Amino acid sequence: MSFISHFFHNEKRAESVVLVDIGTSSVAGAYARYVEGELPVLLYTRRFPVEMREKESPERAMLRALQILGTTLIREGAPILSRATGSGSANNILVSIDAPWQTTSIRMEHFEQKTPFVFTKSLVTRKLEETNIAVTGKLLADESIVGTILNGYETSDPYGKKVHRASVFVLSSLIDEKIADGILSVLQSMYHTKRILPIAGSSLRYQAIRRAFPHERNALIVDATGPLTSIALVRKDLFIAIVETADRTADRESWVDGVTKELTELAKNYPLPHTIFLLAREPEISSLQQTLNAAHLGKFWLSDNPPKIVPILANHLNGLVHQTTAASPDLLLLLMTLFYQHRAHDEKM
Numbered sequence: 001m002s003f004i005s006h007f008f009h010n011e012k013r014a015e016s017v018v019l020v021d022i023g024t025s026s027v028a029g030a031y032a033r034y035v036e037g038e039l040p041v042l043l044y045t046r047r048f049p050v051e052m053r054e055k056e057s058p059e060r061a062m063l064r065a066l067q068i069l070g071t072t073l074i075r076e077g078a079p080i081l082s083r084a085t086g087s088g089s090a091n092n093i094l095v096s097i098d099a100p101w102q103t104t105s106i107r108m109e110h111f112e113q114k115t116p117f118v119f120t121k122s123l124v125t126r127k128l129e130e131t132n133i134a135v136t137g138k139l140l141a142d143e144s145i146v147g148t149i150l151n152g153y154e155t156s157d158p159y160g161k162k163v164h165r166a167s168v169f170v171l172s173s174l175i176d177e178k179i180a181d182g183i184l185s186v187l188q189s190m191y192h193t194k195r196i197l198p199i200a201g202s203s204l205r206y207q208a209i210r211r212a213f214p215h216e217r218n219a220l221i222v223d224a225t226g227p228l229t230s231i232a233l234v235r236k237d238l239f240i241a242i243v244e245t246a247d248r249t250a251d252r253e254s255w256v257d258g259v260t261k262e263l264t265e266l267a268k269n270y271p272l273p274h275t276i277f278l279l280a281r282e283p284e285i286s287s288l289q290q291t292l293n294a295a296h297l298g299k300f301w302l303s304d305n306p307p308k309i310v311p312i313l314a315n316h317l318n319g320l321v322h323q324t325t326a327a328s329p330d331l332l333l334l335l336m337t338l339f340y341q342h343r344a345h346d347e348k349m
Helices: 002-008 058-085 121-131 177-190 201-212 252-269 282-294 331-348
Strands: 014-022 026-035 041-049 092-097 102-119 138-150 161-176 196-200 219-223 228-235 238-247 275-279 308-311
Touching (some): 026 331, 102 138, 138 196, 138 238, 161 177
């Protein structure tokens, strides 16, 4: 937690950030510019496929693609950043890492005293430091507070209030330590900044979607952007549960069976919202939506109204991120841009 706070402790009104998205099939990068009070701007984006050579591991192929991406960002993107801002240097690097190299989990931490106490950010920081559990071979890259309850009521502005009891929902990102070391080594060899934040891709996308659709207080988020599909349940603006399910690269019948199995388990413990946000790469998202619609998911809601499946498209973020590059909008990079804007703002509060 202290690392994250240090990472975002930057009082400048404007900053440039390198965004890096890492998956098993492709890697992408961008230069984003943030000016206080304005929409974030994507100045340059580029995506490369991860192409495996004979007898090469997926990890090695990914790192090779990352090296190519980094070289291209510096050769092509940095001059564009310099022309737009007067400097080709970035303040920070945000790195989103996907399965199978990351896992995301959620837990609750409780605070209670007999006499009233002031609920503060430092109190939460100390609690998270005390409850951190080291996992062999895993890097705890990020812990995000994604919901707070004070005296039994959910609130989005919790700090500084006097309470008897409080609870926070903590979204944790664990990343394979060797993979994280390899990624950081590549990026540190190219960029002077040491301010590099790795985060699990699923955690980042969940939080960005909540920012993009703030009025949907109850929703399921089905993330099928990577080889594994994960499902997050949001109720009354609070992240309640996260599960991982079927391999998206398997046949569609096996995939939808895995999704329905996890929905069955969630429905045993929670009423399910009627809105399902579907996140996938745009060439696949239409067919995945059709597959889910054909699965007759309404049986989990015990009503005549089937759930509404909302595919998340790049144009949903048009009013939240401004892109100046002529390249086609990249949904995952747009979500990264949105995540960083709000996360940096929250950390400065």
